[in-house]
Amino acid sequence: MTLCSLVLGLVMVEGLASLARDHAFPFLNIYETDPTFGVRLKAHASTATRSRHGRVTEVRTNSLGFRGEDWAPALSAAPQKGRVMLLGDSQIFGYGVDQSDALAERLLAHLPEGSEVLNAALPTWGPQEQVFALETYGPIYRPEVVVYVANVANDWFEAKRPNVERTRAQDGWAAFVLKGQPQRLEFPFRAWLFGQSHLVFSIRALTSHVSGPPPQKAVSAARLLSDLPHLLRPEGRYRSRLSAPLMAVKARCRALGCRVIALGLPMDVQVHPSEWKKYASERVDLSATEALLDRFLGEARHHGVLALDLRAPLLAASPGAFLPDDYHLSPKGHEAIAHVLAEALNLTHQSAGPQQLAHKETRP
Numbered sequence: 001m002t003l004c005s006l007v008l009g010l011v012m013v014e015g016l017a018s019l020a021r022d023h024a025f026p027f028l029n030i031y032e033t034d035p036t037f038g039v040r041l042k043a044h045a046s047t048a049t050r051s052r053h054g055r056v057t058e059v060r061t062n063s064l065g066f067r068g069e070d071w072a073p074a075l076s077a078a079p080q081k082g083r084v085m086l087l088g089d090s091q092i093f094g095y096g097v098d099q100s101d102a103l104a105e106r107l108l109a110h111l112p113e114g115s116e117v118l119n120a121a122l123p124t125w126g127p128q129e130q131v132f133a134l135e136t137y138g139p140i141y142r143p144e145v146v147v148y149v150a151n152v153a154n155d156w157f158e159a160k161r162p163n164v165e166r167t168r169a170q171d172g173w174a175a176f177v178l179k180g181q182p183q184r185l186e187f188p189f190r191a192w193l194f195g196q197s198h199l200v201f202s203i204r205a206l207t208s209h210v211s212g213p214p215p216q217k218a219v220s221a222a223r224l225l226s227d228l229p230h231l232l233r234p235e236g237r238y239r240s241r242l243s244a245p246l247m248a249v250k251a252r253c254r255a256l257g258c259r260v261i262a263l264g265l266p267m268d269v270q271v272h273p274s275e276w277k278k279y280a281s282e283r284v285d286l287s288a289t290e291a292l293l294d295r296f297l298g299e300a301r302h303h304g305v306l307a308l309d310l311r312a313p314l315l316a317a318s319p320g321a322f323l324p325d326d327y328h329l330s331p332k333g334h335e336a337i338a339h340v341l342a343e344a345l346n347l348t349h350q351s352a353g354p355q356q357l358a359h360k361e362t363r364p
Contacts, residue, residue: 130149
């Protein structure tokens, strides 16, 4: 009876802790280790995340661990007409927004009937993982168009370091790879206790941050400025350090028969001054960092890749193109990108050349 009472009491407290957090965690807790990608999301998993302002987002994965419905393998070796594959990180994944509000679903709504959008983007992945994703899934699912995304918030820092050296999975969470990490103690139900239990998470949160979570800072802004000379340094034959992975994607697409579109995605604070309000940081002049996207987009076009500058569309959608408590895109931001990308895809299907399309863009 004592044991039953204890178990029942713990179940009730767990339920109350879960209710207090709206049955959601502040981060994704369905990661697993992968030898190629560092981490990936578990297949057929579901969870919910809760933002700093209390916004709850549900996340469900398919049989491959990606967001969205299951993908149908290609019926032939030819590119599947109307099939688009998105490569990227948490921004393209749609972190912080519902699946229906993320780029994949918004883009699909703008495309002709029968089109498909495969969201092969995952949080923590960088430029090298975009190449790996196309190498892994391109031959099986044969997209007609592949979208490569250059994200200023972190891709320039991650371009030279694969995710296996940066991120690992621990009890379902994404954790940094650190030297000299102690051996963790394994015991039954550890993964559930430390990865799924709201009660245990609440206790750990209280002991870690007694006064609450630290104020959020503008992602990478100060580091971007301080490291700018290094980040702008040419890499081999390319002027941008993100050109090499883009050219690898282009080469792979040439073998698969697909086309490539490159997107240049700025940070929120590069787009509109109102974005600084959500950060515990003073506003700084980031105009010098515009050279990162300018150089990448210019070099992509030089090599015959259709490259879309997202600064103007996101500025037109601002304020509100990014989440009010996070640097990720809002539904409004995803819709703005979807509109521009759909227009480019439709023009591409009308046999317009890459250079023709590139000159249709505007700059803020």
